[in-house]
Amino acid sequence: MESARRVSCLSDPATGAALESFTNQTFDEIAIGATEVVRHIVTRDEVELLSLVSGDVNAFNGDRLDGSPNAGLRCESVSAEALLHGVLKRRLPGPGTTIVGHALAYQGVVGVGDELEATVVVQDKRAPRDVVFGCTVRRGDETLVSGTITVAAPTERQTADLTATPTVPLRRHDVFARLFERCAHTPAVPCAVVHPCDRDSLLGAIEAARRGLIEPVLVGPEAKIRAVAEAEGVDIEPYRFVNTEHSHDAAVQAVALARRGEVQSLMKGSLHTDELMAAVVPSSTGLRTARRISHVFVMDVPVYPRMLLVTDAAINIAPTIQDKVDIAQNAINLAIVLGVEQPRVAVLAAVETVNPDMPATIDAAMLCKMAERGQITGGLIDGPLAFDNAVSPEAARTKHIVSPVAGQADILLVPDLEAGNMVAKQLQYLAGADSAGIVLGTRVPIVLTSRADSVRTRLASTAVLKLLAEANQAGAKN
Incomplete structure (x- = not known):
């Protein structure tokens, strides 16, 4: 006898709440004609994950995630097929199912925001546990996928807990990598590092220099800076020093260097932000525009x-x-x-x-x-x-x-x-x-580092500083 046709949206039909578990049907329980229908709206995460796994990265432009018809993955890649696999492995037969073969035809494009309807119908059962499903995926009146999928159905009852399914955040657009790449082929920018008298601020500046982002001028009490360098085992001899008595004087001297054009940028060291900005803000002696x-x-x-x-x-x-x-x-x-x-x-x-x-x-x-x-x-x-x-x-x-x-x-x-x-x-x-x-x-860009900043964050801030300083210099020449 033909089984009832079931329709769902990956949620409880009675309450609309997301389902927390799926229970399977075993090979013996599956009836010829049993039908399962799932409706689902395609999300950005799904399209990008599928393009990443399939290797079909040219079919999906990560910069066009605006829900437009062009923001999609070619159906022949895996997008709609994966929806069918999900129906079979989660719904009918459900947990414990193994896909063993398929013969599917594809047409059309699946895009972010599309509402798809996937249907699977039991066409044949073959001992010991193979089941053949007729499968379609439709978007409105358009058929995107049609054909058959053969599975090895489970022989024992299983329930899958969905509450433990992880969310996978993707770095779709590696902003900082692109910034670093743009900085790779231009000269380092002269930068006054203001009062680098602790480990993080000094080593951050030295690492930025090592990567060709800045040419540091170390502004602060020279004895303190050298003591930190010695404790950390870093060589600071290649860099210019501007010796000052204390942090306030360091801020004033760094601003003066920028006003004279000897540096094109400033980086905060181990002084308070307010202390540095107090030297930057005055109209007559600071860096205001x-x-x-x-x-x-x-x-x-x-x-x-x-x-x-x-x-x-x-x-x-x-x-x-x-x-x-x-x-x-x-x-x-x-x-x-x-x-x-x-x-x-x-x-x-x-x-x-x-x-x-x-x-x-x-x-x-x-x-x-x-x-x-x-x-x-x-x-x-x-x-x-x-x-x-x-x-x-x-x-x-x-x-x-x-x-x-x-x-x-x-x-x-x-x-x-x-x-x-x-x-x-x-x-x-x-x-x-x-x-x-x-x-x-300000007349020159200023990086305000924090003790909580990671190495990547510090370098990215310096890359932004470099690109902005270069743009300022190019504008001044024009």
């Missing part, structure tokens, strides 16, 4: 398909609308230097609509209008956008947001320092992001 000083985190987020800039999360506590104009322009200019042709700026707020009671939404609307009038140039700006709509094409589509920025932001412009700091650190500690930090709006 006509634009507001701001900070940008350049983030390499494993689950995001492009470089992501977050600003300002370190300097401007409660920026005014005019401050935000400069913050946005600084970030746009940096993104262009780092290779983004027309940066997309998402002005973040808690909601996507302008609300007079929520100042962040008013600021966002003003920034968009100012960009339309040419007061901010070089990028596309939209807002207010909530975080999900800024970075997720699926979230933007769900909320019917039509925007060239929504779902694919290059820059997140946050309402204030507290919000920016939270966003950046959540990406670091929950999403596994690496972040490089740079100070902008």
